[in-house]
Amino acid sequence: xxxLLNDSPGEEIMLLGNEAIARGAIEAGVAFATTYxxxxxxxxSLNLFQMSQESDLYFEYSTxxxxxxxxxxxxANSGLRTFCMMKHVGLNVAADxxxxxxxxxxxxxxxxxxxxxxxxxxxxxxxxxxxYAKFGNLPMLEPSSVPEAKExxxxxFDLSEELNQPVLLRTTxxxxxxxxxxxxxxxxxxxxxxxxxxxxxxxxxxxxxxxxLHSKLLDKMNKAKGLSETSDFNPVExxxxxxxxxxxxxxxxxLDAVEDLGIKDNTKILRLGFSNPMPEKLIKEFLKGCEKVxxxxxxxxxxxxxVKAFAQxxxxxxxxxxxxxxxxxxxxxxxxxxVREKIAVFFGVDYTPKTKxxxxxxxxxxMRPPNLCSxxxxxxTFYEVKQAAGDMDxxxxxxxxxxxxxxxxxLNMGDFVICMGSSxxxxxGFGQATDQKVVSFIGDSTFFHSGITGLVNAVFNNHNFTxxxxxxxxxxxxxxxxxxxxxxxxxxxxxxxRVNIEELVRTLxxxxxxxxxxxxxxxxxxxxxxxxxxxxxxxxxxREPCALYAKSMKLLKPRAFKVSDRCVDHRxxxxxxxxxxxYLEAGKVKIDADTCxxxxxxxxxxxxxxxxxxxx
Amino acid sequence: METTRLIxxxxxxxxxxLASKVLGEAALISGVPVRMSEIHGMAQRGGVVESAIVFGDxxxxxxxxxxxxxxxxxxxxxxxxxLNRCSKDTKVITNTAxxxxxxxxxxxxxxxxxxxxxxxxxxxxxSLVAIDAMKLAKEAGSPMSVNIVLLGALVQxxxxxxxxxxxxxxxxxxxxxxxxxxxxxxxxxxxxxxQNYGN
Numbered sequence: 085x086x087x088l089l090n091d092s093p094g095e096e097i098m099l100l101g102n103e104a105i106a107r108g109a110i111e112a113g114v115a116f117a118t119t120y121x122x123x124x125x126x127x128x129s130l131n132l133f134q135m136s137q138e139s140d141l142y143f144e145y146s147t148x149x150x151x152x153x154x155x156x157x158x159x160a161n162s163g164l165r166t167f168c169m170m171k172h173v174g175l176n177v178a179a180d181x182x183x184x185x186x187x188x189x190x191x192x193x194x195x196x197x198x199x200x201x202x203x204x205x206x207x208x209x210x211x212x213x214x215x216y217a218k219f220g221n222l223p224m225l226e227p228s229s230v231p232e233a234k235e236x237x238x239x240x241f242d243l244s245e246e247l248n249q250p251v252l253l254r255t256t257x258x259x260x261x262x263x264x265x266x267x268x269x270x271x272x273x274x275x276x277x278x279x280x281x282x283x284x285x286x287x288x289x290x291x292x293x294x295x296x297l298h299s300k301l302l303d304k305m306n307k308a309k310g311l312s313e314t315s316d317f318n319p320v321e322x323x324x325x326x327x328x329x330x331x332x333x334x335x336x337x338x339l340d341a342v343e344d345l346g347i348k349d350n351t352k353i354l355r356l357g358f359s360n361p362m363p364e365k366l367i368k369e370f371l372k373g374c375e376k377v378x379x380x381x382x383x384x385x386x387x388x389x390x391v392k393a394f395a396q397x398x399x400x401x402x403x404x405x406x407x408x409x410x411x412x413x414x415x416x417x418x419x420x421x422x423v424r425e426k427i428a429v430f431f432g433v434d435y436t437p438k439t440k441x442x443x444x445x446x447x448x449x450x451m452r453p454p455n456l457c458s459x460x461x462x463x464x465t466f467y468e469v470k471q472a473a474g475d476m477d478x479x480x481x482x483x484x485x486x487x488x489x490x491x492x493x494x495l496n497m498g499d500f501v502i503c504m505g506s507s508x509x510x511x512x513g514f515g516q517a518t519d520q521k522v523v524s525f526i527g528d529s530t531f532f533h534s535g536i537t538g539l540v541n542a543v544f545n546n547h548n549f550t551x552x553x554x555x556x557x558x559x560x561x562x563x564x565x566x567x568x569x570x571x572x573x574x575x576x577x578x579x580x581x582r583v584n585i586e587e588l589v590r591t592l593x594x595x596x597x598x599x600x601x602x603x604x605x606x607x608x609x610x611x612x613x614x615x616x617x618x619x620x621x622x623x624x625x626x627r628e629p630c631a632l633y634a635k636s637m638k639l640l641k642p643r644a645f646k647v648s649d650r651c652v653d654h655r656x657x658x659x660x661x662x663x664x665x666x667y668l669e670a671g672k673v674k675i676d677a678d679t680c681x682x683x684x685x686x687x688x689x690x691x692x693x694x695x696x697x698x699x700x
Numbered sequence: 701m702e703t704t705r706l707i708x709x710x711x712x713x714x715x716x717x718l719a720s721k722v723l724g725e726a727a728l729i730s731g732v733p734v735r736m737s738e739i740h741g742m743a744q745r746g747g748v749v750e751s752a753i754v755f756g757d758x759x760x761x762x763x764x765x766x767x768x769x770x771x772x773x774x775x776x777x778x779x780x781x782x783l784n785r786c787s788k789d790t791k792v793i794t795n796t797a798x799x800x801x802x803x804x805x806x807x808x809x810x811x812x813x814x815x816x817x818x819x820x821x822x823x824x825x826x827s828l829v830a831i832d833a834m835k836l837a838k839e840a841g842s843p844m845s846v847n848i849v850l851l852g853a854l855v856q857x858x859x860x861x862x863x864x865x866x867x868x869x870x871x872x873x874x875x876x877x878x879x880x881x882x883x884x885x886x887x888x889x890x891x892x893x894x895q896n897y898g899n
Binding site: 096098205229230257258261262263264265333336337339340419420421422437438439440441442443445446447448449450451452453454455457493494658659662663664666667668673678 | 737758759761764765783808
């Protein structure tokens with residue numbers, strides 16, 4: 085049985101933050117869960133997906149976050165406890181339903197989780213999604229630790245049912261990807277079938293209805309404010325004239341700092357865990373006892389601006405600071421030493437940080453950027469497109485996935501990325517705005533997510549570019565989740581449909597569609613060249629399963645290659661495709677037999693035919 | 701309880717996440733509070749994987765630059781890269797077996813000399829234990845057990861506040877049964893190598 089399904093209240097177990105959140109949802113009796121995978125949220129959905137195969141929990145990988153939220157919104161309006169999770173930028177995709185779902189509300193408890201990524205460990209921006217709560221009028225909870233995340237999601241379901249309003253649970257990477265001991269609680273029974281009761285004056289948002297709903301929404305948020313004022317998730321610790329207001333993981337940096345600096349007896353700390361709506365009275369009361377207040381929050385001055393406004397209303401003129409040149413930055417994540425130093429600066433406490441090591445005599449260490457795997461078909465496709473394009477002046481819009489790494493040398497295939505699906509639509513724009521040849525790249529999962537509409541646009545407006553769809557049969561980047569093109573029988577699951585990308589693309593009206601097998605180098609280059617010469621929209625589907633996935637599913641039996649004596653050191657292999665299985669030994673190129681999977685791309689480009697199968 | 705801050709750096713695929721799980725389990729068995737944080741977004745694609753493990757009373761789950769009490773490096777150039785996490789008080793334990801990044805193969809960097817790495821760390825930090833964990837892992841039965849070899853060295857050299865027996869129990873609980881004998885062997889080899897280091 086899945087470890088998170090154990091009915092063993094009191095069991096203490098080390099869990100990843102994302103596992104604790106999944107367990108919390110199960111303890112709350114969640115019946116219906118949807119997502120589109122995205123780091124740092126992916127392990128929540130992975131665990132729910134696994135648990136759905138062993139229980140009556142309904143879970144789906146939806147095609148994108150907007151779809152996921154809409155599917156979940158229907159379940160939550162049929163009375164089910166519903167959980168929809170995504171990474172922070174996913175909430176942008178889901179923002180359209182989010183804003184009006186807030187008006188309509190829910191009948192069953194609904195939690196929407198946004199996993200923010202300060203410092204952008206695996207994201208294209210570090211937007212602060214707390215503003216969505218304010219923007220959309222959603223109650224918001226923010227945990228400060230892994231065990232608290234589990235408790236908070238349980239409360240979030242209760243709160244949602246009390247207000248008939250979806251609740252936003254906002255985490256950051258350091259919650260999602262931290263481990264801590266968590267104690268299992270009781271599991272509420274799941275109610276897995278609901279009933280939709282027709283209420284057109286609540287659920288059909290024509291203007292006359294929506295006007296009423298907006299007013300009711302403000303009433304709900306007023307009620308939420310009352311709950312926030314007395315919430316256990318907004319505790320004040322300690323007493324004194326020095327005030328600290330903090331949220332999320334920064335709470336622990338502040339607690340440790342206050343201890344380390346020896347100012348515990350003179351400092352009080354307000355942690356906002358129920359942070360929208362803000363507890364106005366509580367904050368004003370807190371400020372009244374303080375001589376100085378420091379607001380510690382990663383990201384934007386979300387709390388700081390509100391706190392300053394409350395102080396103004398309360399007629400308080402005490403110094404309140406947070407984001408400034410001398411104090412905290414709006415950039416990246418915080419850490420314990422930084423918070424300790426800023427607290428010392430602000431409150432005038434003596435503090436000597438640890439002396440940094442002098443590293444002036446340390447030689448430069450070669451970079452270790454992430455790389456496409458050994459035997460990754462994307463590498464082959466990039467190489468072939470490059471060869472086929474020859475000296476054409478090309479622009480390569482690319483997209484979000486492993487293949488974004490193709491922008492690195494020596495492949496250098498990737499010129500423009502802003503968000504999921506943008507490769508296709510920006511190709512429309514580049515093709516129209518320039519005379520350069522546009523060749524863009526998108527993965528299969530990303531194509532389903534939001535590439536299709538761009539391609540419809542391209543056909544309708546008669547744009548001019550070549551789109552390469554990298555069909556590797558899986559959502560690789562986030563850890564091998566399925567997508568609508570995947571054969572679910574490979575997962576041992578039946579009852580799923582399957583969408584064929586080639587048929588879909590032809591049906592959309594793309595006239596020039598070709599298929600390549602990227603490990604057949606010469607043939608692929610010829611096919612790609614023909615597609616590049618086509619005036620209008622051409623699509624190349626490059627078909628080869630993700631090597632990492634194929635290996636883990638035992639669909640691929642690696643057979644390593646070696647560099648034979650015929651090698652005269654052209655190094656075309658290393659210099660043009662740079663597979664991580666190559667290494668140099670005494671100035672000669674070698675292949676690491678432990679990692680080579682035998683795609684044989686290098687063997688096909690070696691001018692001396694010096695790369696041959698390793699006979700064991 | 702006094703706080704001990706441990707940073708582990710490795711290359712994706714070296715198994716440092718399993719090593720941190722074993723340490724977490726050992727802490728649970730020993731009644732030592734622990735919090736851990738990992739950065740593993742690109743782990744499977746050959747990037748650097750870092751775990752921060754905080755034992756004791758501090759409540760933060762990450763470790764600032766210059767504040768690691770112990771640095772455990774699974775690969776020598778990565779150990780060197782992580783020197784910014786250390787101070788003159790840091791104990792360093794490193795594998796000496798190299799995994800040069802592909803940037804070296806394509807001529808975008810030179811791999812530093814391992815003897816020089818050792819010399820630099822020794823001069824700057826409180827102590828250094830440098831062992832060929834790959835050789836010992838192969839001796840134990842598989843290159844895959846390099847993480848457990850290093851764990852053995854860590855438990856011998858570090859002051860983590862729990863016993864060797866508790867770590868062995870944690871290995872029992874957290875690693876696959878099929879590899880248990882190999883892992884226990886690997887743990888002993890790492891433990892001994894650290895004990896004999898410099899003698």
